[in-house]
Amino acid sequence: MAASRSDLGDFLRRCRAGLTPEAVGLDDGGPVKRRVRGLRREEVAQLAGVSVDYYTRLEQGRHSSPSEAVLEALARVFRLEPAGRAHLADLARPVRHKTAQPPAQRVRPAMQQLIASMSEHPALILGRRTDVLAANTLARELFTDWTRMPPRERNYARWMFLDPAAAELFLDWRTVAAEVVGTLRLYAGRHPDDVRLNELVGELTIKSAEFSAWWNGHQVHERTHGIKRVAHPAVGPMTLRYEALPLPGDADQVLFIYHTDPGSSSHDNLGLLSLLSRGTAAPRGGRVQLDSSSPRTEPPEPHKRA
Numbered sequence: 001m002a003a004s005r006s007d008l009g010d011f012l013r014r015c016r017a018g019l020t021p022e023a024v025g026l027d028d029g030g031p032v033k034r035r036v037r038g039l040r041r042e043e044v045a046q047l048a049g050v051s052v053d054y055y056t057r058l059e060q061g062r063h064s065s066p067s068e069a070v071l072e073a074l075a076r077v078f079r080l081e082p083a084g085r086a087h088l089a090d091l092a093r094p095v096r097h098k099t100a101q102p103p104a105q106r107v108r109p110a111m112q113q114l115i116a117s118m119s120e121h122p123a124l125i126l127g128r129r130t131d132v133l134a135a136n137t138l139a140r141e142l143f144t145d146w147t148r149m150p151p152r153e154r155n156y157a158r159w160m161f162l163d164p165a166a167a168e169l170f171l172d173w174r175t176v177a178a179e180v181v182g183t184l185r186l187y188a189g190r191h192p193d194d195v196r197l198n199e200l201v202g203e204l205t206i207k208s209a210e211f212s213a214w215w216n217g218h219q220v221h222e223r224t225h226g227i228k229r230v231a232h233p234a235v236g237p238m239t240l241r242y243e244a245l246p247l248p249g250d251a252d253q254v255l256f257i258y259h260t261d262p263g264s265s266s267h268d269n270l271g272l273l274s275l276l277s278r279g280t281a282a283p284r285g286g287r288v289q290l291d292s293s294s295p296r297t298e299p300p301e302p303h304k305r306a
Contacts, residue, residue: 007189007218008091009059014218015078016044024077048073065094083186083222090189101195105253107134115139115255120274122240122258125247129197130156130183133253141277142232142258143169155200157184161208171229171237174210181214182221187252189220223254235273238266 017038026043045055050070058066066074071092075085105127115123115136122142124135132146132154140146144165146154157180160166167173188197204211223244231237240258247253260266 006061008088009061011088011091011218012059012074015074015080015084016041019078023079044074044077047077066092083182083220086222087186087189087220101193102128102191105131105133105250107253108249111247111255118257119278120271122270124256126156126254126256127250128191128194128252129187129200130180132156132159137277138274139258141273142230156180157204158200161204161211169230169232171231176228177210178214178219179221179223181211182219183223185215185218186220186222223256228258232269232273234276235269238269239264240266240270 019039021039021043024039024043024047026039026047041056041059042052045052048055048070050073071085071089075088078084080088107125111125112134115125115134118136119138122136122139124139124143125133127133135143135146144159144163146159160177160180170176184197184201188194188201191197201215205215225241225243228240228242229237230240238260240260242256242258245255245257247255260270
């Protein structure tokens with residue numbers, strides 16, 4: 001399942017299929033229909049300045065270690081974003097002998113304390129393979145309580161595809177889930193010998209048709225920032241912005257912090273969820289209300305769903 005020479009060929013073929021002659025300034029051949037979708041091999045070779053035989057061997061996995069100049073030319077032809085360029089370079093690295101599995105990741109105690117102190121912002125730290133390494137109380141209230149799962153099952157991708165509640169939570173589940181697959185693809189290129197990644201991909205491929213289709217599509221995605229829309233069962237809809245921050249000392253640990261626009265209904269609903277997570281509000285009859293023992297004043301009324 002992890003990266004290999006066949007993955008390099010697969011990635012190149014899918015990049016080639018995703019471009020049209022018009023997009024790269026080539027004649028599409030007029031009324032004669034093309035037998036293949038996208039560019040032909042000879043067209044890619046021409047644009048990249050390499051021989052057709054050389055490019056063919058790359059796609060077939062019969063050539064090792066293409067030069068940086070060739071990789072740069074292919075990235076330019078395929079109009080790859082930074083994540084795609086990095087993935088191409090990872091797949092093209094010389095085949096290495098299998099290395100020992102990396103040690104288990106640990107979150108520094110100071111970082112644990114930091115995210116725990118964020119009472120108004122959901123925050124979590126994802127590690128290799130999207131393993132959930134840490135999550136504050138509000139993040140567990142927003143998504144799911146990973147601490148209740150066996151340690152090997154505390155994985156964001158696994159929850160996304162195997163827990164029906166995830167599909168109900170995200171209003172744009174297909175977009176969010178496809179990006180998760182792209183993140184795993186990016187990681188697979190960097191760490192081709194990760195046994196646990198192979199196990200995760202194998203399980204999700206068997207149990208989720210959507211995951212299998214997106215994995216075979218070989219798209220990559222790098223987490224930086226973005227927007228997620230959710231419909232939380234306790235407080236209603238929210239539009240959440242997030243920032244993804246790689247942590248110093250371990251590039252495979254990424255801190256995600258979520259926030260809302262001040263003055264918005266999402267901000268009100270997230271504030272209400274924060275009260276719920278701290279035990280100062282309680283759900284009654286399908287709606288969140290203040291706990292009668294709370295000394296706080298009445299919170300903003302949650303906006304009703306449309």
